[in-house]
Amino acid sequence: MHALTRNARLTGLFYLGVALTGVLGFLIVRPQLFVADDPAATLANLANHESLARAGVALELGMVVTQTFAAVWFYRLFRTVDSFAAAGIAAFGLINAIVGLMSAAAMATALGVAVNPFGDAATNVQVLYLLSENLWGVGALFFGLWLIPMGWCVLRSGWMPRALGWLLVGGGIGYVLSAFLRYLAPEVEVIAEALAYPASIGEFWIVGYLLVRGVRPRTPGGARPGRRRVTAHGARAD
Numbered sequence: 104m105h106a107l108t109r110n111a112r113l114t115g116l117f118y119l120g121v122a123l124t125g126v127l128g129f130l131i132v133r134p135q136l137f138v139a140d141d142p143a144a145t146l147a148n149l150a151n152h153e154s155l156a157r158a159g160v161a162l163e164l165g166m167v168v169t170q171t172f173a174a175v176w177f178y179r180l181f182r183t184v185d186s187f188a189a190a191g192i193a194a195f196g197l198i199n200a201i202v203g204l205m206s207a208a209a210m211a212t213a214l215g216v217a218v219n220p221f222g223d224a225a226t227n228v229q230v231l232y233l234l235s236e237n238l239w240g241v242g243a244l245f246f247g248l249w250l251i252p253m254g255w256c257v258l259r260s261g262w263m264p265r266a267l268g269w270l271l272v273g274g275g276i277g278y279v280l281s282a283f284l285r286y287l288a289p290e291v292e293v294i295a296e297a298l299a300y301p302a303s304i305g306e307f308w309i310v311g312y313l314l315v316r317g318v319r320p321r322t323p324g325g326a327r328p329g330r331r332r333v334t335a336h337g338a339r340a341d
Contacts (some may be wrong), residue, residue, distance in 0.1 A: 106182075108317030111262075115313025120169030122310060129239075137236075142229035149217035149228060151229040153302055156214045163207035170200040174249070180318075181256040187261070188252035195249035196221035202242035209235040243299070247278025250302055253309070262318035267308050274302030 136146040136156055149156045176195025181189040213231035216224050253270030257263045281298040284291065 105317075106189065110176065110180050111313045111317040114173060115310050115317075116179050117169050117173035118177055118306070118310045119314065121166055121173055122306070124162045124166040124169060127160055128166065132159040132162060137232045142225035145230045145232060146220075146225040149214055153214070153218060155215070156210075160207055160211045160214065163203055163210060167200045167203040167207065170196060170203060174200065177256075181253075181260065184256050185252075188255045191251055193253035194258070195252070196247045197299040198245045199242060199249065200236050202245065206235040206238045209238065212247055241282060243282035243285075244279055246277045247280075247282065247302060249276030250278065250305065254305070257309070260318070263309070263312055265307065267312065270301060270305040271309065274299075276306040278302040 113287065126245075132155060134157060136145065136148045138148070174193045177188045177196065178193035209231045213228045216227045216231070221227075249313065250271045254268045254273075254275060257268035257271060258265060277300075283293040284295040284298065288295075310330040
């Protein structure tokens with residue numbers, strides 16, 4: 104397997120890990136524990152389903168690990184295309200990981216309060232889960248920002264469909280706008296969510312492309328980089 108394709112597939116695998124841990128944590132585990140308008144119910148859920156709550160923290164940590172590796176491997180993949188943009192992907196991706204680490208700490212603290220209550224335990228637990236939720240709310244800025252240089256690298260490299268590159272750039276901008284809209288105009292949350300949909304489509308597309316096809320770099324003559332061919336003057340690298 105070509106080294107570039109191998110790096111691409113590893114990048115896709117780490118990005119898939121981010122998606123899987125995120126879906127399991129946010130869409131499956133968290134709704135079973137956190138009740139937005141009932142602190143007592145949130146406390147009871149954590150106390151009665153301690154194993155599930157611990158799994159939620161573990162999934163958050165899993166997302167931190169896979170996000171970190173994805174950020175680093177995107178830099179490794181695209182650094183020869185545009186080193187500045189590749190560094191942007193890595194930097195913004197690592198900030199996403201830091202947001203996840205802070206959220207995991209808030210959730211772990213909430214679980215500790217539920218298991219060994221003190222003070223107004225229900226209020227404390229609810230505030231910590233709200234803190235976790237809003238860390239991801241403001242963190243949407245960097246989930247959007249890291250897609251913009253990613254899309255730019257897709258466009259510059261020519262390794263993937265140009266439509267994917269533009270979708271990532273546009274989706275990243277939409278994601279950033281959705282973070283502002285969520286807090287400036289909470290009454291139009293539906294619009295804020297809609298602005299994030301293109302980003303989600305672009306992310307799943309690039310994950311699938313990296314895993315299934317890797318990258319398809321071509322020289323103008325049609326030969327793949329790194330291959331050698333025999334000519335009348337002997338073997339030479341393309």
